[in-house]
Amino acid sequence: MTAPVAVTGLGLITPAGGDVExxxxxxxxxxxxxxxxxxxTGLPVDFSCRVRDASDALDQRIGRAAWRMPRNTKLAVLAAREAVHDAGLDPSTWNADRVAVVIGCGLGASAVHEEQARRLAEMGADMVSALTIPQVLLNxxxxxxxxxxxxxxxxxxPATACASGATAIAVARDLLASGQCDIAVAGGTEAAISRLVTTGFWxxxxxxxxxxxxTEASRPFAADRDGFxxxxxAGILVLEREEHAAARGARSRARLVGCGSTSDAHHPTAPDPGANGAESALRTALAQAGLATHEVNHVNAHGTSTSLNDAGEAALIxxxxxxxxxxxxxxxxxxHSLGAAGxxxxxLTVLAVEHRTVPPIANLHAPALEFxxxxxxxxxxxxxxxxxxxxSFGFGGHNVVLALTRAS
Incomplete structure (x- = not known):
């Protein structure tokens, strides 16, 4: 068994809202x-799920440093601030040398790539932004x-495609377990909706x-699903060893009790049809927690609404x-927020555990008959x-499963 860690703070900024609530x-x-x-407009797929806040609104929330940040970084900063505040922490007084940051991302600032490539082609090298490289770096x-x-x-x-955010949480847990930090600010971010990326996925x-x-397009586990x-x-969690959280009187929203990470080693984009790597990740997460499979009573599924992923995941469950x-x-x-999704x-799984409430799957009346x-x-x-x-599962065959329990 691996010692559990406390989830003491949450931060979210999503297409559904600018905060956790x-x-x-x-x-x-x-x-x-x-x-x-x-x-x-004009592409074969011309719709998406964007965060509602426009760039100007994000900039106002961030402050003076916003000018140098691409959209995915702005989302991460805002979610991290909310998570740290939720945890009752004050960066002006904490021991900064003992605070780790682990933020996963899959594609990063793809719109910056596209815009600066257009500038180079149409206007010449002098019109390419000097911020291009620092903005597109995944770190x-x-x-x-x-x-x-x-x-x-x-x-x-960490960059493990659509499992990046979950990988970051697992890595942060390991940093805490090894004593390299006392507090970990961990999660994922993504703002990769662009014409090229959309066309590529299409x-x-x-x-x-x-x-x-x-609004009816994404329908995980439905018989007529046709893609995401x-x-x-961005989603950020604050993680601490339980004794550290208790010593400062912090509230624990849930316990992260196990993390399983594996590779399919099967195909660049298609999941292993037998879900063997995913099964190993699930078994590993539960083994670390000292739990049996029959003790799991809720699953937050990767559920992409694609034919192969949903079929394999349903078979695994x-x-x-x-x-x-x-x-x-x-x-x-x-x-599907890609690198942020995990x-x-x-x-959301922490919230489900905490509130004892399971949200419904949108656009689903009943799963496909074979599930x-x-x-x-x-x-x-x-x-x-x-x-x-x-x-959480990602292109390249990355599988990550996180196991969580109630705080008390």
């Missing part, structure tokens, strides 16, 4: 945030969060093409969790959640 409320309401996207969200919080401990930026066949019914909706956002724990999939509401969904899983639909379900797992 508004995001949780919208997810429980179970209505998709997808809308037509003017930036994607810069972690770097800017460290700067904003004045955190001098380890600063890391060419892969990964996106829903329901352009005539965009691109989203964006049926095979290992035959007692049919409740299943939710937030991407029906929020879209952290956003970890935060023998207990999907929560139509309305939130009140449930005494004792053990929950959050699944």
């Amino acid at each position: 508004s995001t949780w409320s919208a997810v429980c309401h179970g209505v998709s945030t997808a809308t037509p996207d003017p930036a994607l 810069m969200a972690a770097g800017e969060v460290s700067i904003d919080l004045k955190a001098h401990g380890p600063s890391l930026a 060419r892969l066949g990964a996106l829903s093409s329901r352009t005539d019914a965009v 909706v691109l989203g964006e956002g 049926t095979r290992l969790l035959a007692h049919r724990p409740s299943v939710t999939a937030p991407k029906g509401v929020l879209g 952290a956003v969904e970890a935060a 023998d899983i207990d999907c929560v639909t139509e309305r939130p379900r009140q449930q005494d959640i004792r053990v929950a797992v959050s699944h």
